[in-house]
Amino acid sequence: MEDLVEIHRGAEAIIYMGSYLGIRAIYKYRPSKQYRPEILDKRIRRLRTINEARIMTRLRLLGAPIPAILDVDPDSALIVMEYIPGKLLRDTLISGGSLDLCRRAGEILGIIHSGGVYHGDPTISNYIVDDNGDLWIIDFGLADYTNDPEDLAVDLHLLYRSIETLPLKSIDKMEEEVYKGYESIVGSERGREILERVRSIRLRGRYVAERRAKAVWLTDQEG
Amino acid sequence: MLKILGIESTAHTIGVGIAIDEKPYIIANERASYIPEKGGIHPRESSRFLAEKAPEVLARALRAASTSIDDMDGIAIALGPGLGPSLRVGATIARALALRYKKPLIPVNHGVAHIEIGLITTGARDPVVVYLSGGNTAVIAHHSGRYRVFGETLDIALGNLLDTFAREAGLGPPYVVNGLHVVDRCAEEGSKFIEDMPYVVKGQDLSFAGLLTASLRALKRGAKLEDICLTLREIAYSMVVEVTERCVSHTRKREILVVGGVAASPYLRDKMEWAAKHHRADLYIVPPEYAGDNGAMIAWTGLLAYKHGVSIPVGESYIKPRWRVDEVDTPWRI
Numbered sequence: 001m002e003d004l005v006e007i008h009r010g011a012e013a014i015i016y017m018g019s020y021l022g023i024r025a026i027y028k029y030r031p032s033k034q035y036r037p038e039i040l041d042k043r044i045r046r047l048r049t050i051n052e053a054r055i056m057t058r059l060r061l062l063g064a065p066i067p068a069i070l071d072v073d074p075d076s077a078l079i080v081m082e083y084i085p086g087k088l089l090r091d092t093l094i095s096g097g098s099l100d101l102c103r104r105a106g107e108i109l110g111i112i113h114s115g116g117v118y119h120g121d122p123t124i125s126n127y128i129v130d131d132n133g134d135l136w137i138i139d140f141g142l143a144d145y146t147n148d149p150e151d152l153a154v155d156l157h158l159l160y161r162s163i164e165t166l167p168l169k170s171i172d173k174m175e176e177e178v179y180k181g182y183e184s185i186v187g188s189e190r191g192r193e194i195l196e197r198v199r200s201i202r203l204r205g206r207y208v209a210e211r212r213a214k215a216v217w218l219t220d221q222e223g
Numbered sequence: 224m225l226k227i228l229g230i231e232s233t234a235h236t237i238g239v240g241i242a243i244d245e246k247p248y249i250i251a252n253e254r255a256s257y258i259p260e261k262g263g264i265h266p267r268e269s270s271r272f273l274a275e276k277a278p279e280v281l282a283r284a285l286r287a288a289s290t291s292i293d294d295m296d297g298i299a300i301a302l303g304p305g306l307g308p309s310l311r312v313g314a315t316i317a318r319a320l321a322l323r324y325k326k327p328l329i330p331v332n333h334g335v336a337h338i339e340i341g342l343i344t345t346g347a348r349d350p351v352v353v354y355l356s357g358g359n360t361a362v363i364a365h366h367s368g369r370y371r372v373f374g375e376t377l378d379i380a381l382g383n384l385l386d387t388f389a390r391e392a393g394l395g396p397p398y399v400v401n402g403l404h405v406v407d408r409c410a411e412e413g414s415k416f417i418e419d420m421p422y423v424v425k426g427q428d429l430s431f432a433g434l435l436t437a438s439l440r441a442l443k444r445g446a447k448l449e450d451i452c453l454t455l456r457e458i459a460y461s462m463v464v465e466v467t468e469r470c471v472s473h474t475r476k477r478e479i480l481v482v483g484g485v486a487a488s489p490y491l492r493d494k495m496e497w498a499a500k501h502h503r504a505d506l507y508i509v510p511p512e513y514a515g516d517n518g519a520m521i522a523w524t525g526l527l528a529y530k531h532g533v534s535i536p537v538g539e540s541y542i543k544p545r546w547r548v549d550e551v552d553t554p555w556r557i
Contacts, residue, residue: 011465011472033468035494036461039416120426142426 012048013141020070020080028052028141030077045077048141053079055117055143064111065136084136089127093166093174097129102163102174103181104135109159110185112137113194118151119143123162153197156182160198227529228284228295228320229522232313233305233333234358235264237273239284240519241295242526248343251288252512252519253280258397263390270308277316284518292324297534299329299525301336303546305358310542318537327534329525333516334359334548335370337509339527340520341482345507350478351470353463353495354548355485356516357382360429360463362470363548368557370548373470374427381459382485384431388438388455392448402511406452407488413453417441422458427469429462456490464494471502480507484515527555 004016004027016027030045032038053072056079060066071080089101105127112119119126120142128136146152156178163174183191224243231238231254238254257264257272285291300317303310321328338352352363352370360382361375379387385406389395394405420437423430438455442448467479479499481491486509499506513520528534531554 011469033461033465033497035464035497037416037457039418040422040457040461044422144425 010141017083023070024083024085025070026067026081026083028079028081032077046074049074049077049079052140052143055140055145056081059112059115059117059140062111062115064115065108065134066140067136067138084128084130084138086128086130086136088125089129089135090124090162090166092129093124093163093168099170099173099177101129101135102177105137105159106178106181106183107185108135108137108181109155109178110182112143113152113155114186116145116147117143118146118155120155122155122159124159124166125162149194149197150201153194153201156194157198157201225296225526225530226290226294227297227299227329227522227526228292229299229301229331229336229518229520229525230281230313230317231301231333231336231516231518231521232273232277232309232316233301233303234309234516235269235272236516237277237280237313238516238518238521239277239281240517240522241284241288241290242519242522244526244530248523249519250290251284252517253283253287254517255280256515261396263386264306266306266308269306270312273309273312277312280518281316292320292326295324295326297327297329297525297529298324299331299521299529300540301333301521302330302540303543304333305542305544307542307544310544314540314542318540321537327529328537328540329529329533330535330540331521331524331528332546332548332551333521334361334363335551335553336520336524337482338363338370338480338548339524340513340517341480341507341509343523344510344513345480347478347480347505347507349476350480350507351467351474351476351504353467353479353481353486354483355381355463355481355491356483357386357485359483360431361548362427362463362466364470364474364476365553365556366474368552368554370551370553372547372549373473374429374466377425377428377430378432379435381431381463382483384435384455384459385485387435388452391439392442392451394448394452402487404485404488406456407490409449410452410456410490411449413447413449413451415447415450415453416457417446417450417454420454420458422462424462424465427466429466431459431462434458460488460491460494463491464498467495468498468502471498471504477504478507479504480509482509482514486514487511531555 004018007017008015013028013030032041067081069081126139227242229240235257236254241251255276257269298317298321354361358380360380362373363370386398389398389405421433438451441451
């Protein structure tokens with residue numbers, strides 16, 4: 001644990017890179033928030049750590065390509081997980097990644113949803129393409145259990161939206177592939193139901209889903 | 224010099240303000256608020272009160288600014304969001320004035336007005352806005368021509384939570400005494416944090432309904448009222464600060480602005496200060512006279528809009544009880 005290097009500081013967690021028993025590892029740590037009473041702060045950090053680790057374990061067992069949990073310490077709000085080396089799906093797609101990756105992204109979301117879980121932020125910046133060309137999904141900080149088609153539709157919508165921020169012409173084709181992959185896992189009936197929801201979310205014009213996409217806030221500021 | 228008269232009557236306050244496009248910007252801000260003797264705001268009773276008080280409040284505003292309606296360049300009206308019966312009172316008056324004095328009618332969104340008055344009175348430029356009132360709880364930031372809702376309550380508003388609990392516990396009405404909410408005051412005597420009260424932040428949204436239910440249940444169970452207030456306050460404010468923090472972190476904005484009727488809480492301010500410092504952001508809180516619903520904010524926002532060509536024919540000036548902040552184009556702020 002001695003050589004931890006901070007690689008990202010989010011609103012809720014700090015991500016460090018290090019090693020664990022000789023394996024390159026990611027340390028996800030939820031620091032305490034002094035504006036919360038200590039007893040509440042401890043409870044929240046502990047519960048969220050457990051929740052995230054449980055969900056990740058469950059999805060791993062279902063065969064979802066996500067980092068393996070190496071260690072969990074709820075009392076210090078720490079999760080240690082496998083490091084997935086590679087490039088963001090976003091960057092891969094921009095530099096001409098294949099449509100197969102889009103299909104696979106849809107499949108992976110389908111696997112997660114079939115496990116009764118929504119991801120909460122499945123944008124193409126949270127998918128990683130490893131050196132073998134295999135696709136992974138990371139960051140379950142906003143994930144939770146659900147039976148509500150609305151939650152699943154929001155997930156799918158977020159994935160679509162993040163694709164739509166790409167400066168590319170083949171967006172429609174990409175979204176089609178995402179859906180094909182998604183449908184191949186959840187089945188065509190469920191797939192159509194969720195897709196219908198996605199449409200209604202968009203028609204509602206509420207930014208409920210849109211605003212969840214970091215892309216809305218960051219991509220055009222950065223790009 | 225542009226001079227705009229603004230009318231607010233979205234809920235329980237009839238407010239008339241007058242704004243000009245040079246310092247001091249606001250030259251009148253008069254109001255009357257319906258405070259029920261018991262229970263919550265009954266829309267019918269509230270609208271009756273607003274209609275009764277409106278002429279007097281309007282006269283007071285004109286007198287305060289030593290001006291007349293003839294002198295105005297336009298009449299701004301909050302068409303929503305709010306309670307239908309209340310909205311109709313203000314809208315009727317505004318339409319009548321616009322027709323009788325041949326002035327353009329300017330539609331204003333109540334939530335946008337809370338934000339704009341916060342910006343002009345605090346000097347914040349491009350903040351993450353935390354909008355807290357009896358009917359609204361939202362974290363908002365401006366992006367590409369509109370205010371975007373980053374996170375909001377999924378059920379009841381923060382003010383609604385505090386007021387309803389206060390009412391059930393016999394602490395109010397009135398809910399705010401000497402600028403401090405009765406729940407805040409009661410919590411000062413609390414000493415013990417009650418376990419297992421729900422803290423519900425879902426992504427960027429929050430939910431207070433479960434917290435209200437749990438608080439009422441604790442009350443029934445015989446827990447000490449002061450301890451319940453303390454726990455309720457700490458959980459509710461912490462939730463708001465957490466969502467704010469997320470928005471600041473995502474948008475990378477460097478300012479936080481708190482607006483709306485619940486903005487004044489010193490306990491919320493303490494927590495916000497911590498978050499602001501932590502994210503190297505500056506914290507701004509709307510001054511008390513512009514925190515609650517008021518006519519000045521409608522006048523000021525109407526002035527900004529009118530300067531950018533916004534007005535509405537009287538025949539189309541329907542009230543919009545569910546008009547969202549993120550449905551409003553803001554040509555004055557690109």
